[in-house]
Amino acid sequence: MKRLTILGGGESGVGTAILGKKKGYNVFVSDKGKIQKKYKEVLLHHGIDFEEEKHTESLILNADLVMKSPGIPEKVALVQKLIEKQIPVISEIxxxxxxxxxxxxxxxxxxxxxxxxxxxxxxxxxxxxxxxxxxxxxxxxxxxxxxxxxxxxxxxxxxxxxxxxxxxxxxxxxxxxxxxxxxxxxxxxxxxxxxxxxxxxxxxxxxxxxxxxxxxxxxxxxxxxxxxxxxxxxxxxxxxxxxxxxxxxxxxxxxxxxxxxxxxxxxxxxxxxxxxxxxxxxxxxxxxxxxxxxxxxxxxxNFEGAEHRLENVQKVNGVQFINDSKATNVNATFYALECMEQPTVWIVGGVDKGNDYSDLLPLVREKVKAIVCLGEDNEKLKAVFSNVVDMMVETAGAEEAVKVAYKLSQKGDAVLLSPACASFDLFDSYEDRGRQFKNAVRSL
Missing domain, CATH: 3.40.1190.10 (Mur-like, catalytic domain)
Structure with a gap:
């Protein structure tokens, strides 16, 4: 029986484990972190071997085939060892x-x-x-x-x-x-x-x-x-x-x-x-x-559109709140700002993936009246935009960002969450960031 080892016990890992077992593989799942309860239950239900909060090399390097979760970079030592041993490392797709x-x-x-x-x-x-x-x-x-x-x-x-x-x-x-x-x-x-x-x-x-x-x-x-x-x-x-x-x-x-x-x-x-x-x-x-x-x-x-992508949340006293949490890079935010037709308070920031914000300068000059930073490190944003807008405020969470943005806006304005960055400094994911933003708007 061929041995399929899966690195990462998330959505793609657990799905691959189910299919692998069905196709007759001896399946083993290994996750360096904690496996979420819902995924653990699925693995237990299917009788699939797994470990969490560690990678036991002896149990991984004896695989015939390895499926690596997309979140694990190829340069990590364990993956390099698999490649050296000429064990195929493939994706779920x-x-x-x-x-x-x-x-x-x-x-x-x-x-x-x-x-x-x-x-x-x-x-x-x-x-x-x-x-x-x-x-x-x-x-x-x-x-x-x-x-x-x-x-x-x-x-x-x-x-x-x-x-x-x-x-x-x-x-x-x-x-x-x-x-x-x-x-x-x-x-x-x-x-x-x-x-x-x-x-x-x-x-x-x-x-x-x-x-x-x-x-x-x-x-x-x-x-x-x-x-x-x-x-x-x-x-x-x-x-x-x-x-x-x-x-x-x-x-x-x-x-x-x-x-x-x-x-x-x-x-x-x-x-x-x-x-x-x-x-x-x-x-x-x-x-x-x-x-x-x-x-x-x-x-x-009649198409509804994607959640967290330029999603109209609601109007509060004439201020339209828009959730574009899925904008995790500069280009996505460029599209969002391009769509804005009213004066905009822009909520931006998070984990910077090597962003060059200069492409946004013309749009920010034209459309943005104030910037609310939502991230742990905002130095780069401040360096690029502090001279372009009249008001720039740093915040440490979705609720605070929404309250500050609301204060800085007036009837006829829009508040746009379009972070141009990954979310992992303050949130679990861009979905978590978007949901927290929407909850904060609804409790204004």
């Missing part, structure tokens, strides 16, 4: 994909991947397609494959998950955009990060499709460097295209085969330039799977 014949739509990118994933899933589901959604969002892909049998999967896939793929082959791949993010994991080498994103298409062939942002110079360069075999399906908001999707007179137009699809952007529930692009990508993917135009149009109008 790689492991699970070999046990399903479903058509896979894989979506990656620095920003927009969650919205594009949820929107693509929505368009397919509303059209009656048998489809599941998993990956970097919601449920583990491996657990889905173990417990359900659907014909199609829409997967949100991070660069960390792509780092561990060898044979993964989506039928449709989408790269929403590529901007500097997570550079701390790639030795501050942007090209390594770009190569990681392009692994989504490396096994595709001429019968597969790669949907991508043709306005993104980094992607265009990546296409020249990696020369994908898949059929290229571009989208653009800057120029008309013979094939793909583009914007003309405030209408999204797609040209894939003979039929031309067209829809006014004013009807979309998702607003902002970046969401026009996300909509184009999801629409193209749905059309490639033969969803009817009328169905796509109806579904684009």
């Amino acid at each position: 790689e492991f699970a994909s070999q046990y399903t014949d479903a058509t896979i739509i894989g979506i990656t990118g620095s920003n927009g991947k969650t919205t594009t994933t949820l929107l693509t899933h929505h368009l397919l589901k509303e059209a009656g397609v048998d489809v599941g959604v998993a990956g970097n969002i919601g449920d583990s892909f491996a657990q889905h494959v173990a417990e359900n049998n659907v014909d199609n999967y829409v997967l949100e896939i991070s660069s960390f998950q792509l780092d561990g793929v060898n044979n993964f082959k989506p039928h449709i791949a989408i790269i929403t955009n590529i901007t500097a993010d997570h550079l701390d994991r790639y030795n501050y080498d942007f090209n390594k990060y770009v190569s990681s994103k392009f692994k989504i298409t490396m096994n595709q062939d001429g019968g597969d499709f790669l949907i991508y942002d043709a306005d993104d110079e980094v992607i265009e360069e990546g296409l020249r460097a990696h020369l994908p075999y898949a059929k290229l399906v571009p989208f653009s908001i800057e120029r008309e295209l013979e094939y793909g999707a583009f914007l003309k007179e405030d209408k999204i137009i797609t040209r894939l085969n003979t039929e031309e699809f067209s829809m006014s952007i004013s009807k979309l529930t998702l607003q902002g330039k970046h969401n026009v692009k996300n909509t184009m990508a999801a629409t193209l993917a749905s059309q490639l799977l033969n969803v009817r135009s009328q169905s796509i149009k109806e579904s684009l109008v």
Whole structure:
């Protein structure tokens, strides 16, 4: 019996353990930290061996195959030892994909991947397609494959998950955009990060499709460097295209085969330039799977959007509070500020991943009246923005940040939580940060 060792007892680890056991592996889960109660119960229920708060090398280095949680960097000593021993170290996406014949739509990118994933899933589901959604969002892909049998999967896939793929082959791949993010994991080498994103298409062939942002110079360069075999399906908001999707007179137009699809952007529930692009990508993917135009149009109008992504929380005495906690990098925050139409009090800060905030200066000058810092170390933010806004206040928690922002705002203003940073200094996750923000707003 082959031994499958899993590093990390979170969503992807436990899902892989369930699938591994079902496929006849001798499974062992090892987590350096504490395993959450809900995951521990699942492991016990399935009779899977595990350890927590330690990695026992003798129990790990005897594996035939190792699935590493995406949160564990490759440079840690234990992973290096596995590589030296030539024990394959793969990601959950790689492991699970070999046990399903479903058509896979894989979506990656620095920003927009969650919205594009949820929107693509929505368009397919509303059209009656048998489809599941998993990956970097919601449920583990491996657990889905173990417990359900659907014909199609829409997967949100991070660069960390792509780092561990060898044979993964989506039928449709989408790269929403590529901007500097997570550079701390790639030795501050942007090209390594770009190569990681392009692994989504490396096994595709001429019968597969790669949907991508043709306005993104980094992607265009990546296409020249990696020369994908898949059929290229571009989208653009800057120029008309013979094939793909583009914007003309405030209408999204797609040209894939003979039929031309067209829809006014004013009807979309998702607003902002970046969401026009996300909509184009999801629409193209749905059309490639033969969803009817009328169905796509109806579904684009009734889509709810992603939690923690430019989510209107509520108005308090004429001040609109907006939760964009999912903005964990500068580019995501750039999109958020670009969408703001009223004077804005901006709540920003957290764990900086090597951010360059200078790109935000024009938008901050134009739209932001005050800044509320929400992080343990705000020196970099203060250095960049203290001369640009009249008021800058440091706070140490969501409740305090919301109260201060409310004081600094007046009727007709917006308070925007768009941190541009990871959340791990004060919160468990960006979801935790977003929920605490929403609770604080509701108790004003």
